[in-house]
Amino acid sequence: MLDFLFFAGLVLYFAAMVLTFVGMVFKNKKVTDLGWYVFMAGALTATAYLVYRGIVAGRLPLSNQFEFAASFSWGIAVILIFLHYRFHLEWIEAAGMAMTFLILSYAALQPREVTELMPALRSAWFGFHIGSAAFSYASFMLAGAAGIRYLIAAKKDPNDERLEQMDYFIYRLIALGLLLLTITILSGAIWAEEAWSSFWTWDPKEVWALITWILYAIYLHLRLGRKMTGTAMAWYAVIAVPVVLFTFIGVNTLLPGLHSYGTLTVSGMM
Amino acid sequence: MDKLWKFLKSMKFGLILLGLICIISVAGSLIPQNAEPMTYVRAYPDHYALIFSLQLDHVFTSWYFVAVTLLLCLNLTLCSIIRFRKIPGSDEKEIEAALRVPSVEKTDEKTLEEIRKYLRRIRCRETAGENATVYSKNSFGRYGTFLVHLGILLTVIFWALAMYLPRIIDRACMPKESIFLDDGTEIYVDSFSITDDEGHLDYKSVVNIILPDGRESGLKETSVNHPAGIGRYKVYQQTYGTRGAILVRDGEGHEDRFYVDSNDFLSKDGENGLLYDNVYPDFKEENGEMSLVTSTSGSYENPVYVYMTVEEGQEKEVMLAFPGDKTEIGGLEYEFLDPVEYPGLRIKESPHFVNALLLLSFLIMTAGLYITFFMQPVIVSVDQEGYTVLGSKPEGMRYELKQIVRRNKEK
Missing domain, CATH: 1.10.287 (Helix Hairpins)
Known part of the structure; x- marks a missing residue:
């Protein structure tokens, strides 16, 4: 049942992405609308999957690479749905759906079995720290998606009236992501003091979270302080996405450290 | 300069x-x-x-x-x-100035009414002037970027203090024994367990921290993510280990229990005895051959002792033993007991005020970011011909009002 829900969500996201692209290319609103409803179905299925998995595991589904990726993808979908209904941002949908699908595809490549929560993760900070990280990364991914959309639109028509809106939402998504990443880092520091006795250990995950934070802090300084907007800032949002992905995937696979839960087994260590 | x-x-x-x-x-x-x-x-x-x-x-x-x-x-x-x-002293001056600003974005009366409705709906304060009305909100938002920068500065300072002021001591201790620190503080380890009542992994020690002035924490549990503490001391459940235990008896009925480490030599005369090598958590048997399991994250399920007999100072042969087994070498009887699990504790001594100040700076930084981006000050002047968005970060409000104008145009 769990696997069925997971792959149903993945297939629905894929179908939604294809329909939305086709609708956009052929300027067919009906197809685009159909794509959106399929995407909503995918998001509902993914929600059901995460809730069901959480009930089976008896905890929040955030404990390993697979669960984090699934929640990360769900976070993108939730923000995308919020943007659709609150701000009617149709231009971001195709790129956002692609991001949702890609992250869930990455999750599909990870081991999916439900495991017991290891003692190191049994903390009141577990959901808060990891949940805010998932939504923070989701915001940054969507900012990147908006950046891609901006660059395509600007190349097609430099006078496209949606460009200002796109630029504004790149900035707002990055602001939201930075606030959530700050909460992630600071709650992680408090948790680290409870678990390891130190607020900060220069663990690779911490270092790359800091690098990501600085990168987006620089963006916001340029955007708000230097009033930089337009193509350069859209490129910035796009180029920063690989850094977010490296912080999530690269660090866990290439730079093992204290955060490598589920990939490192050391006898006698907790 | x-x-x-x-x-x-x-x-x-x-x-x-x-x-x-x-x-x-x-x-x-x-x-x-x-x-x-x-x-x-x-x-x-x-x-x-x-x-x-x-x-x-x-x-x-x-x-x-x-x-x-x-x-x-x-x-x-x-x-x-x-x-x-x-940061301006009060927003009254800004509002007064806004009342005198002629509208920049011109639009029709119907749209202006929509804009007024929207500004009232988001609970803006209305200040009516001769020719215009100013709608204002979130005046506290002016402090946002100041709070962010102050929060980051304090975080860096107190973080550095929190990193380098504490004294960290890592010690292993057998249950029912104590760790003594150089200032006279004693940490008594009452017990240690690896699994909880339901058999789930849960590394837990029960400790009593006794300060030099006599104050004590009483028996407290310390487990991963839940350190025990009193005064300036916190005790963390950091690691654990397992040591072999051997009961040694002589012919006259005397007996003594030893916790052994690799290469410990137990002997009566120094020439004949038992050279302890290690204790392993488990073993596997395949095709009549036995192999030892070298690591586990839990308790030792089927512990296997490896030792060597020593006769006349010569190491003889490698032997295996299970808990309960007995052997006699050089006039002593050695009985292998269940291995004993013990905690590796981290003891941290740090002044309380640093942690409290660091947490305060975290709060200032987070609140500052929230205020900067999600409580941006709003000052909108609306007259008969149109509206003007003022303030330090007018972009968000400008966007919202543009949407209203666009929707009205589409209608």
């Missing part, structure tokens, strides 16, 4: 420093930190000299990283002062 001062307090300088911290951090994450020198010689045979000379083996405590951090603190201090001084 003026130019230097101007540069030190500039955003440009701040961004350069942040960029430098990023670059140094990348190096620090890719090159293992604080390892033994030989680790670098083996891993980077062509570049280890460069690594040592650039202090890349400990970049986060290198002189240049500390220098960049100190300069960032200076820049943040100046930025915080500048931002604080730029």
Whole structure:
């Protein structure tokens, strides 16, 4: 049942992405609308999957690479749905759906079995720290998606009236992501003091979270302080996405450290 | 001098420093930190000299990283002062000025009514003037960027204090024994367990911290994520180990229990006895051959002792034994007992005020970011012909009002 829900969500996201692209290319609103409803179905299925998995595991589904990726993808979908209904941002949908699908595809490549929560993760900070990280990364991914959309639109028509809106939402998504990443880092520091006795250990995950934070802090300084907007800032949002992905995937696979839960087994260590 | 001062307090300088911290951090994450020198010689045979000379083996405590951090603190201090001084004393002056500003965005009366409705719906304060009405909200938002910079500055300072002021001591201790610190503090370990009542992994010690002035914590549990503490001391459940236990009896009925480590030699005469090697958690039997399991994350399910008999000073043969087994060597009887699990504890002594101040700076920083981005000050002047969005960050409100104008045009 769990696997069925997971792959149903993945297939629905894929179908939604294809329909939305086709609708956009052929300027067919009906197809685009159909794509959106399929995407909503995918998001509902993914929600059901995460809730069901959480009930089976008896905890929040955030404990390993697979669960984090699934929640990360769900976070993108939730923000995308919020943007659709609150701000009617149709231009971001195709790129956002692609991001949702890609992250869930990455999750599909990870081991999916439900495991017991290891003692190191049994903390009141577990959901808060990891949940805010998932939504923070989701915001940054969507900012990147908006950046891609901006660059395509600007190349097609430099006078496209949606460009200002796109630029504004790149900035707002990055602001939201930075606030959530700050909460992630600071709650992680408090948790680290409870678990390891130190607020900060220069663990690779911490270092790359800091690098990501600085990168987006620089963006916001340029955007708000230097009033930089337009193509350069859209490129910035796009180029920063690989850094977010490296912080999530690269660090866990290439730079093992204290955060490598589920990939490192050391006898006698907790 | 003026130019230097101007540069030190500039955003440009701040961004350069942040960029430098990023670059140094990348190096620090890719090159293992604080390892033994030989680790670098083996891993980077062509570049280890460069690594040592650039202090890349400990970049986060290198002189240049500390220098960049100190300069960032200076820049943040100046930025915080500048931002604080730029905050207007009250929003009344801004509102008065807004009442005199002629509308910039011209639109029809119907749209203006929609805009007024929207501004009332989001609970803006209305100030009516002769020709215009000013709608204002979130005046506290003016403090946002100041609070962010102050929060970051305080975080860096108190974080550095929280990192370098505490004294950390890592000690292993057998249950029913104590750890004594040089200031007279005693940490008594009453018990240690690896699993909870339901058999789930849950590393837990029960300790009593007794301070030099006689105050004590009483028996308290310390487990992963839940340190026990009293006064300036916190005791963390850090690691654990398992030691072999052997009961030794002589012919006259005397007996003694020994917790043994690798290469411990138990003997009556120093010539004949038992040379302990290790105790393993479990074993496997395949095709009549036995192999030892070398590690586990839980308790030892089927412990296997490995030892050597020594006769006349000569090591004879490697032997295996299970708990309950007995052997006699050189006039002594050795009985192998169940191995004993013991905790590795981390003892941290730190002043309370640093943690409290660090948490306060976290709060200021987070609140500052929230206020900066999600409580932006709103000042909108609406007259008979149109509206004007004022304030330090008018973009969000400008966007919302544009949407109203666009929707009305579409209608």
